[in-house]
Amino acid sequence: MGGKHYLPLTDEDRQEMLAKIGVKSADDLFSDIPAEVRLQRELDLPPAISESEVLKHLNSLAAKNKHFHNCVSFMGAGVYDHFIPSIVSHITGRSEFYTCYTPYQPEISQGILQAIFEYQTMICQLTGMDVANASMYDGGTAVAEGAVMGCGATRRSKALVSKSVSPFYREVLRNYFSSRGLDLEEIPVKDGYTDKSELEKMLGDDVASVILQQPNFFGLVEDMDNVADMIHSHKAVFVVSVDPLSLALLKSPADYGADIVVGEGQSLGVPASFGGPLLGIMASRSKFVRQLPGRIAGETVDSEGNRGFVLTLQTREQHIRREKAASNICSNEALVALGASVYMAAMGPSGLREVAGQCLQKAGYAREKIAALDGFEDVFPGPVFKEFAIKVPGDPAELNKKLLEKDILGGVDLTPFYPEMKNTMLFAVTEKRTREEIDSLVRELEGWK
Amino acid sequence: MRKSKALIFEMGRTGRQGYSLPSNDVPDKPLGELLPDKMQRSCDLGLPELSEVEIIRHFTELSTRNFGVDTGFYPLGSCTMKYNPKVNEEAAALPGFAFMHPCQPQQASQGALELLYNFEQGLKELTAMDRFTLQPAAGAHGELTGLMVIQAYHRHRGDHKRNKVLIPLSAHGTNPATVSMAGYEVVQVPCDDRGLVDLNALKEALDDTTAALMLTNPSTLGLFEEEIIPMARAVHEAGGLLYYDGANMNAIMGYTRPGDMGFDVVHLNIHKTLSTPHGGGGPGGGPVGVKERLIPFLPVPLVDKKNEEFYFDYDVPDSIGKVHAFYGNFGVAVKAYTYMRMMGAEGLKQASTDAVINANYLMSLLKKTFYLPYDRICKHEFVLSARPEKKKGAGAGDIAKALLDRGFHPPTVYFPLIVEEALMIEPTDTEAKETLDAFAAVMEMIAKDIDEDAEKVAHGPYNTVVGRLDEVRAARSPILRWEKES
Structure with a gap:
């Protein structure tokens, strides 16, 4: 047996x-x-x-799968091949952490509770928000729950989402909204950016949430000037989905007026794992704390006055509030959040800036080289962080097949999500890519067709 | 000795570093050329600065302030805290799984697709369902997915009246919360004096506005719903569907299957039944299985096979869409699949047998000392009531704290809601008889302590790294992040 x-x-x-x-x-x-x-x-x-x-x-x-260790990857679209320091898996592999349940008994769970509290703090530091939760399932569900939060906070039932938000996330969002009977409209994109004049026209006093992404799905850094004012003038809630790693270089969402910050935390030392487990990030201004879904760790004292940590504000949650809860979420991605904390601690401010800086430089280098090739076109000029869209002279699937023969994971084909962008691919370049690897991608592209 | 542990932000020193990165080998451009000044970050990152050894010691010390299944007995009812086999972890960490990109070509992902395909075949057989989606990342996520599928089914038939979901009073909190999230109204169904769903009350609650009945079987009381057949018939006759919350599947593997009981939709908690770890709250996995008529509404993509080639099938015309950006917690599926392969049919059935023997044995030891409101054969768990102890001055929560002092993780307390001062005990299949004997002996000691000095028990624990924490204070004046002293 x-x-x-x-x-x-x-x-x-x-x-x-x-x-x-x-x-x-x-x-x-x-x-x-x-x-x-x-x-x-x-x-x-x-x-x-x-x-x-x-x-x-x-x-x-x-052994039948290709992966980041036997291929050179230029794939992104929300999941990236970033370097993960060895200490991350050594800490998440400590079984006191990975074999425990949600910390309902705080006196014997101070380890994971303090780790969650530290994670929440780091996410607040990066985003400029006042409060963060212990994690959501992934970027997609974080976006959906962020939009739903806006509906709860405003008692309105309509959200506007930019078409430059990841199509993977929009599909989850659409599903969450349609099931609840909430309305969702898409803000058109112009030259790769959210069309702000369209946004202004679509905004009204019935709009609960507006969801943008920074950098957006095409890798572009959206111009957030006046966006918050526009949204707030209608008393709507500004939800932004971010790549937390980009925040080492990009303006903090708090500084451009975001109310709720969500996103995918995979870039913070999380293995890609074929798309899961990932890390949904969820943070907000303090005025939305009662609408926040999921676990939150808080500081308190014990009977002798020692500092300690507990799960708190549980009256938001399903096990107390049942059908009146802010969300149904129970299990989350706590261990992945722990790994992200270890990553952020290891990188510190200078390491995180270095990683982000190398992404920016290397993506810039690759973009310039590829755009200079005959038949290849940089479709959306403008500043990017670590990925960019390129129109290629042929079928992206064919190109990827050819690149695969050279052990290169090419770009993500945008055509299924944006039929109007025929033969357009999204290439991501992280700090792990060397000049030689980028050059060899460029050579393969050059020799194609 | 009691003491607080410094926060990571209170440690380290400016200039220390915990990373090693290669230098940039492409021509360096001025930052402003790549990123306009107005888009650049203008405030500090506010992260700590520590060397690698300091980080390792910090988190290692934190881990010693934590109790997991590997530390000791963890009979947390409803959570199935069984042992998490180490080979599962090793399998999921293989680079050929852990470092795959979700968008990489399918021809370069054949091993992963084959695993997902085979895992689905196993889940179908285990539950008597016709198709599964592995997208839901947790049990509650599975519940939501299942209700979305049910909703799509009714809408597709043009039946728009059905706006209610029936839930027994003993249900997990996620059930009613999920019902609200899916835009439905909750209708509570009472339990009878046996602790089972009141069949007559169920029949009365059913009408043409019933979308579904959500049921956990065995229930959160650890009792098998013996009248499942007439219940299923009644729900179906009213035009509703039956949703199976698989939280307690560990009790019945190989004995009975939700699909055979009449359920139309099932979610499994693979982090419970199929041994994957809980990770301090997650990641979990909540695959959802459905009967034939609901397959057209499942999330995309499904995993299929054609001429020995595995592929993602997006051609599901009435699909609800997606509930996860990609394919759910693939890494967790690898672990659960590994477990299924190690156990086989006989091993899984034996796991359920042992889970049920352990629960009944522990119940028979404890009912001598503690009040057992529903005194009948249980499945994988049972619920005691500490009401008598509470009257003496120490209730379920205090008993839990007393257990901490004796090296055990306590049972789930104050749930299910239909039992006053509930202690919900689930020993699981991976515990030895000696462990159960030791636990029962400690519980008896605690009962004695309450008789002698309830006040003392009510102020425990005494041997933990911190004393009883003030949860009221935490909620009244929330401190939810560390802040630099200004």
Whole structure:
């Protein structure tokens, strides 16, 4: 039988225990399951295998995949190949952290509670917000919940989202809104940027939230001048989705008037993992704290006056408020948030600026080189952080196939999300890329067709 | 010895660094040339400056101030805190899984797709469902996805009256919260004196506005809903659907399956039943399975296979869309799949058998000393009431604190709401008889302590790194982040 090493009971134990319970057999403990619904056969699953066999099997599956260790990646669109210092996995691999539950018993959970409190503080520092939660599932659900928060805070039921917000996130947002019967309208994009004059026209006193992304999905840094004023003049809530790493260089969202900051935290030392687990970031001004979804750690004192940490403001949450809760979220991505804290602590202010700076420089270098190639076009001029859109002379899928032969993960094809942008790809360049790697991408592009 | 631990912001010194990065090897341009001044950050980052060893010691010390399944017995009811096999972690950390980009070409992702495909086959067999989506990142996320699918199904049939979801009083808080999030109204269904859903009350509550019944079976009381067949029939006859909250699936693997009980939609908590760790709150995984007629509404993409090639299928015309930016918590799925392969059919059934033996055994030991409101065979967990102890001066919460002093994680307290001073105990399948005996002995000692000096018990714990924390103060004057003293 499989998994015996995880199941301590021996047959003798079971017999003794059943006798103590006062039943003859284990089957008697299942006699409350009506016969009509009892499974009359064994489950039809692949046979149990040993640990060495399972590792062999998993290794053989993993070997069929390309990944950042055997390819050079220029893929982005929300998930990036950034360097992850060794200490991150060593801390998240400490089983006191990864085998504990949500810290309902604070006196024996000070480790994870303090770590969450520190994470919240770091997110507040980066974003300029007053309060952050312990995490959401990912950037997509953070955007959706941020928009819903705006509806709760304003008691209105309509949101405007820029078409320059990640299409992956907009799809989640659309779903959350349609299910709740909330209205969602998309703000058009002009030359890759949110069309501010359109935004102004669409704004009205029925709008709860306006969602923008910085840098936007095309990698461009949006001009946030006057955006907050425009939104606030209608008493709507300004939600911005950010790449937290970019905040080492880019203006803090608080400084351009954002009310709620959400985003994907994968760039903070989180393995890409084929798109999950990721890290949803959620922070806001203090006036929205009662609408914040999810866990929040807070500082308090113990019976002797020592500083300690607890989960707090739980009257927002599902286990207390039930149908009146701010959200249904229970499990989150706490361990991923811990990893992000370790990453931010390791990088510190200078390391984070260095990483962001190298992204900016290397993306700039790659963009210039690629745009100079015959048939390749830099479609949206303007400042970018670490990715940029390029129109290529042919089918992006074909190009990626060819790049893959050279162990290069090429760009993300934008056509499925923006049919009007035919043959356009999004290339991301992180601090991990060397000049040589960028040059060899450029050579491959040059030799194509 | 009690003491606070310095915050990371109170440590380090300007100029220390905890990273090592290669230098930039492309021609350096002035920052202003790449990023206009007005777009640049103008305030400090406010992050700490520490060397690597200081960071490691800080977080290592924090970890010693934390209790996990690897530390000791963790009978937190409803959470299935079973052992998290180490091989799961090793598998998920393989670079061929951990460092894949979600948008990379499918031909370069065949191993991952094959794993997802095979994992789905296993989940289908385990639950008697016809298709699964692995996108939901947690149980509550699965609930929301499931209700969205149910909503899409009713809307597609042009049935727009159905705006209510029925939930038993014993349900998890996520159920009613999810119902609201999906834009539905909650209708509470009472339990009878056996602790089971009151079938007559359910029938009365059903009408043509019922979208679904959400049910956890076995319930949060650890009791199997014996009348599941007439319940399912009644819901279906009223035109509603049955939603299975899989939080308690660890009790029934290989014995019965939600699909065979009549459920139309299922979510599983793979971080419970399939042994993946809880990570201090997450990441989890909440795959959602449905019966044939609901497949057209599942989120995209689904994973399929054609001529030995695996692929993402986006061609689901009535799909609700997406609930996660990508494919959900893939890394968690790798762990759960690893566990399923190690256990096989027989191992999974044995896990449920042992979970149920452990729970009934512990219940039989504890009911001598503590009040057991529903005294019948339980499944994977049972609920005691500390009402008598509370009258003496120390309730469920105080018993929990007393357990901390004796090296055990306490049960879930004050839930389910239908039991006063509830202590919800779930020992799981991965605990030895000796552990249960030791736990029961400690519980008896605590009961004695309450008889002798309830006041003392009410002020515990005494042996933890901090004393009882003032949760009221934390909520009344919230300090939610560290701030630099000005």
